[in-house]
Amino acid sequence: MRSRNATWRFVGLIGCLVLLGVFLAAPTWAQTKPVMVYGVIHEYTLARLMQMFERDTGGKADFIRLSGGEVATRVLAEKQSPKGDVIFGISRAIQETLKSQSLLEMYKSPRRADVPSRYVDPDGYWTGSSLTVQGFAINTDRWKQEFGNAPMPKTWEDLLDPKYKDLIVAPSPLSAGTAYTFIVGQFFRLGEEKGWEYLKALDKNVRFYTPSGIAPARMVAAGEFLIAITFAHDALKAISAGYPVALIHPAGVSWDIGSASLIKNAPNPEGGKKFIDWALGRDPIQLIVDLNFEGSLRSDVSLPMGATPLDKLVLVDYKLDWAAQNRQRILKQWGEQFKK
């Protein structure tokens, strides 16, 4: 019988597959307990950072790269039995949320002394690691093709010119912290009422709002759009990769800081503390600056390649408390008014 033979062959194959399964399932667990880092900065930078940690301290560290919200979700979901030790590079807004949910462990790293006091949590839950500023990115190839030698926009108001209709791409605050930083930045620059008016005027030129905060810079780098509202490091990264992009910081740019914290009831708190102390030191921060193009809070670390020095920028007076307290209201209002 043809089908009988086929069945036996089939069963033989299943047997082989079971053996294969046993082989695949054979555990390959690491022997020493590494420090577990939930990192928000770039994947490649994190990998190099871990390598450097192992070389410098002899300890072991491993990481996963997540978006800020994913870290928050994960830490909350793992509350009963945390799996991570350290949160690294995440925005203050999310640190504050985690702190208010009692998901962080207070840890006053000795490195707090190395950075200005406004960049550390006075309650001792997080310590600033990097400074990120905003601006807009322009695709220079497209600019030359479409606007020739005309001067590029220099101020936020310049972006309201109708000739940029559908050429601007910006992130959506409903899902991207980057965009919320931008919006409240406009409020801090103009006052809330005028800020809303500015956003509405800008909306006329925005083709659509991307869910991801990094996407606009990437789309402008590829030439899909002319102008992106973005964090400087996302644009600088594209520039250093060789894309035809110019980064412009108008007067009154918003900013944020990345920060490090220890997760409450972390499985390896001592290792976590050791990692934070190490990672906020000069060499690791220089590595992050060089690979990730974020600004440093330490005075002994050089600027990212192509970045504008801080004293040449006009930063808005960012009020963290106000931004945190009004978030729900602002997001709701934004969601009602902007539909792209």
Added chain:
Amino acid sequence: MPKATAARERSGASLVRRLTVDPLGLGAAAFVVGLLAVFVLFPVVRVLAQPGVPEWVRLLTDPRWLRLGGNTLMIGALSTVSAVMLGFLFAYATSRPDVPLRNLFKLIAILPLVSPPFVGGLAFILLFGRRGVITYSLLGLRGDIYGWHGLWMVQTFAFFPIAYLTLAGVLRRINPTLEYAAQDLGAHGFRLFRTVTLPLATPGLTSAALLVGIYALSDFGNPMLVGGPFKVLATETYTQVTGWGDLGMASALSAALLLLSLVLFAAQRYWVEGRSYATVTGKGSFADPLPTPTPLRWGLFIACSLVALILLAIYAVVFVGAFARIWGVNWHPTLENFEYTVFRGQQLWNSVRFAGLAALGGSVFAVLAAFLIQRKRFPGRAAADFAAILPAALPGTLIGVGYILAFNTPPLALTGTGTVIVAAMLFRTIPVGYRAAIAGLAQIAPNIEEGAADLGARPLRTLWDVTLPLIRSAFTSALVFTFIRSMNTLSAVVFLISPGNVVASASILALAEHGEWGQASAMAASLMSTVFLVLLGFRLLTGGRMRLFEL
């Protein structure tokens, strides 16, 4: 005949009696029901219990969500129709032995499945975007793909392989003698197709539509990349978590998506219920299929060629991008992009390991569940059927979050291990293998099994000698499909990866998100090559006897 069997069972057999007659069947049923309850229903319940009153109120009162719901329904319907049509075209063309290059088409049709999420959409933008190589540089078009029309195109290409896979098996099993008979009775050409081929393919078509529809509803990657101002619920679910970590709102939105999927499920149920599509009736046929009329043959060939060319272009982009210094800017060939792939080589191995385990476990489980649910009567059968198809309706994000909530604490403290990733991969893809097996079984008249039973074969023997050979193709489809999908799955596992258990698809997303397209392409190309190598190895190992994806 099936009605009589059912009636006999309903009236006569008690649970106790069936237990003594068929203890193995009932034990297996308990096993299937138990696993589905723990790994499908429990995480879903955990997620649905997550949102508080404010989130539900926001969901029901904010006009934004209603608008998004409308968008979701519209694009879901459009993409489902077009993807199923395209899938049918490919399945029909490749089922005709006289269509040129049919084996090549079979291979190309599965390309979108082999590609990691994001990468296909990204390549699509690079080709057809505002500055796309084809639309802008080659054709000088000033079009704009961002919106529902671009999304429709991308989803059609992304999901038609799912329809193709479901339909290919179904069409191949249609007995050619039926077509001969119809022809003898005077039906030719389109009439033959409409009155014989199409009705026989109906269970496949509805299965395919259900799967594609649910995939389209819960797709978040493509709307994120090419939807532009056209937003859908699934993207919102994902970004509520990734952006602000709003688990409550994300869960509430998942519930809304789940509701839409359930409606689809019920509709498909209603449509297929009570009809018989059995064509394998024990009266074997050695007849060759009818020759395809020449105009139809070439029409099929040209249509498939066009689609195949677009797909080849999309995946060529990934490989070219992997070796180009900077996509679109500097085309010098380089190997630099592969440095990171090698540096984090463990991730690729993790992907193969986890996906392999999920495929082995998943295909056995899917076929077993399909067989039990299709052929046996046991308590919880309808619920098990529902649970086996449910994962397709769940956004990956919901599965990921649900698994964290469900398995972070004892008794099943699995988070942080590879096991939880394997489980997520396995149960997320269960519906495909399960539906394929059900569709296969629906075509096998129970009278073959009953015949075997009448000849004295015990249930296990019947399963072994009669049913298994007939659903082998469903098994191998499930095996290969689960492996490929799991190699590329992202939205669910992104919440479950832990240091040491990172998979390649998560790295690809992280790299692509940061604009490291070269490195992302390199890793994606490595991942796709790995999938093809494993498939090739599998095919060689089985001496080409095992059907992989109808190849």
